[in-house]
Amino acid sequence: MTCETAIRLLEPFLDDELEAAQRADVAGHLATCRTCAVVYAPLLELRQGIRSHAPYYRAPDGLRDRVRASVRQAERRPATSWRAIAIAAAILLAISAAFNIALMKSRTAGGDAIARNILSSHVRSLMGTHLLDVPSTDQHTVKPWFNGKLDFSPDVRDFSAQGYPLIGGRMDYIDGHPAAALVFQRRKHIINVFTWPSNAPEGGAELGRNGYQIVHWSRDGMAWWAVSDLNSGELRQFAALYQH
Amino acid sequence: MLPHLDAAYNLARWMTRNEDDAQDVVQEAYLRALRFFDGFRGGDGRAWLLAVVRNTALTWLRRESTMAHVSFDEETHGPGPADATVETQLVKGAKLAGLRDCLELLSVEFREVVVMREMEEMSYREIAEAASAPIGTVMSRLSRARQRLQDCMAARLREASK
Numbered sequence: 001m002t003c004e005t006a007i008r009l010l011e012p013f014l015d016d017e018l019e020a021a022q023r024a025d026v027a028g029h030l031a032t033c034r035t036c037a038v039v040y041a042p043l044l045e046l047r048q049g050i051r052s053h054a055p056y057y058r059a060p061d062g063l064r065d066r067v068r069a070s071v072r073q074a075e076r077r078p079a080t081s082w083r084a085i086a087i088a089a090a091i092l093l094a095i096s097a098a099f100n101i102a103l104m105k106s107r108t109a110g111g112d113a114i115a116r117n118i119l120s121s122h123v124r125s126l127m128g129t130h131l132l133d134v135p136s137t138d139q140h141t142v143k144p145w146f147n148g149k150l151d152f153s154p155d156v157r158d159f160s161a162q163g164y165p166l167i168g169g170r171m172d173y174i175d176g177h178p179a180a181a182l183v184f185q186r187r188k189h190i191i192n193v194f195t196w197p198s199n200a201p202e203g204g205a206e207l208g209r210n211g212y213q214i215v216h217w218s219r220d221g222m223a224w225w226a227v228s229d230l231n232s233g234e235l236r237q238f239a240a241l242y243q244h
Numbered sequence: 245m246l247p248h249l250d251a252a253y254n255l256a257r258w259m260t261r262n263e264d265d266a267q268d269v270v271q272e273a274y275l276r277a278l279r280f281f282d283g284f285r286g287g288d289g290r291a292w293l294l295a296v297v298r299n300t301a302l303t304w305l306r307r308e309s310t311m312a313h314v315s316f317d318e319e320t321h322g323p324g325p326a327d328a329t330v331e332t333q334l335v336k337g338a339k340l341a342g343l344r345d346c347l348e349l350l351s352v353e354f355r356e357v358v359v360m361r362e363m364e365e366m367s368y369r370e371i372a373e374a375a376s377a378p379i380g381t382v383m384s385r386l387s388r389a390r391q392r393l394q395d396c397m398a399a400r401l402r403e404a405s406k
Contacts, residue, residue: 011383011386011387011390012368012383015361015367015368015386017367017368042394043390046390046393046394046397047362049343049397050343050347050358050362050363050393051362051363053343053344054343054344054347054362054363055344056250056254056363057253057254057257057258057263057266058250058253058254059249059250059252059253059270060253060263060267063249063253063267063270063271064246064249066267066271067246067249067270067271067274068246070271070274070275071274071275071278074275074278091278094278095246095247095277095278188250189365211290211367211370229365230365231365
């Protein structure tokens with residue numbers, strides 16, 4: 001790869017927008033070309049600077065209630081307030097249905113049943129209030145919590161040191177199996193890791209669904225599925241840590 | 245029940261650069277989102293919602309005529325030294341504190357793509373959807389925004405080390 005080509009691809013490379021082969025070419029070129037490395041380093045530094053030092057403004061307390069109230073207000077008919085409430089409820093339901101349409105589409109688009117299950121469980125866990133049954137950053141609290149709830153004991157890890165802290169776990173059902181869901185956090189992204197006993201052959205796979213990434217592996221009689229809206233590189237890195 | 249509220253607020257906050265305006269924009273955006281719900285054709289819910297937030301914020305900025313196109317001053321924000329020397333921790337700290345200011349100084353069409361890419365970690369395709377722009381435009385805006393941020397930071401670094 002020439003420098004001219006590589007320089008043009010540095011930003012798409014940084015943004016994880018290249019096909020695997022091209023990504024490998026750029027990575028290879030960067031490792032040996034000082035000129036390109038000198039251009040790339042400040043780009044990476046800028047990203048890290050923004051992510052660690054520019055504020056991410058979370059919605060302030062009260063905004064959620066305020067928005068809900070204004071939605072109801074907008075739909076209120078003076079004569080029948082019960083009706084208004086029903087309409088507001090229907091609308092809130094509709095908006096949440098809209099976000100589910102995205103999922104439905106990915107369902108019909110194909111892919112196997114488990115991946116669809118995993119994705120919908122992940123999205124449900126983020127939209128609802130049921131992300132964690134056992135909120136804890138301590139693997140020695142999370143692991144015993146599953147005792148008596150499952151007929152297997154999940155391998156619970158913590159990767160705080162690598163930037164993927166454990167934040168807890170919950171019970172879930174995937175594809176008709178009771179499964180342990182272990183929840184990790186990477187910056188503000190949630191990673192759900194599902195595991196259950198399975199006699200699937202050992203191996204692994206990666207897939208993207210609707211902006212979410214899924215990494216799957218089977219090992220020692222257990223199926224493992226990690227899902228997140230993280231970029232594929234970081235989720236891959238996380239999965240590699242888990243398999244180590 | 246209100247999905248992506250943090251993402252909506254963060255984008256509105258960076259676009260308006262003001263907490264109160266951002267809250268008003270978010271409130272209005274969710275109302276619009278309900279009203280124009282038919283316009284949602286599936287796909288990425290977050291990008292669709294952020295498109296509504298973005299349009300609401302742009303209308304807001306125009307209405308308030310606070311659309312101050314802070315022009316980029318090449319005199320003061322010219323390119324920095326080609327090869328950054330070793331920085332002391334102090335200088336590095338000052339430099340990072342300046343990031344927020346530099347980001348706020350960008351004009352809104354650059355600022356929004358940086359927020360969507362670096363803070364929401366959206367793909368080019370998602371940003372294109374949210375910003376109603378072709379992917380090529382998104383890529384070039386992002387690239388120019390990064391260049392300007394680097395230049396602005398370099399200028400601050402020079403200030404700090406004076």
